[in-house]
Amino acid sequence: SQQGEEDPQALSIQEGENATMNCSYKTSINNLQWYRQNSGRGLVHLILIRSNEREKHSGRLRVTLDTSKKSSSLLITASRAADTASYFCATDGDNDMRFGAGTRLTVKP
């Protein structure tokens, strides 16, 4: 079964706007990761945030983690058309990592 669930399922914004995607999970975790997938391609790792961290930045990406609410958010600032992709959160399960169904982001030029 999947551990993380992303929200919304799909998001459409204009270039230059910020995009926020959320991930909720059910059981305690050691870390949470965000990945990106361009259509028909493999996934690319974006950020890993550990359970004792609350916020992490990487370029235009900002990830927050609230373990009390069992949720995480991914913020992409000043979005570009090239950010169009699906974004997945992944959390550690019993013996492996579990991926959610993803948020499909479309950035219109």
Next chain:
Amino acid sequence: DGGITQSPKYLFRKEGQNVTLSCEQNLNHDAMYWYRQDPGQGLRLIYYSQIVNDFQKGDIAEGYSVSREKKESFPLTVTSAQKNPTAFYLCASSLSSSSGRIYFEQFFGPGTRLTVL
């Protein structure tokens, strides 16, 4: 170049046939994984291996088989017992997490799209 490769990119299978998907990595990673992705869906784990000569079933292992004879290779066979194999298959590798529930980033191959004719 370090990375993970999958072949072929596209694969067509007739009903009743077994097919094998290749996955090779030169990242010196102990752990390797196979996922299945259906249109508009997330990834579902088929099999994973934390070390050579050992592998574990994931959530949807029925109709699939794997081997891990070499550290760099983790081929997946889709058998005729898999009734609905048409999907996008992704292979990944990472540092091993066998020491505990601390997981590392996974590096993904470009995928193989399997279609049953």
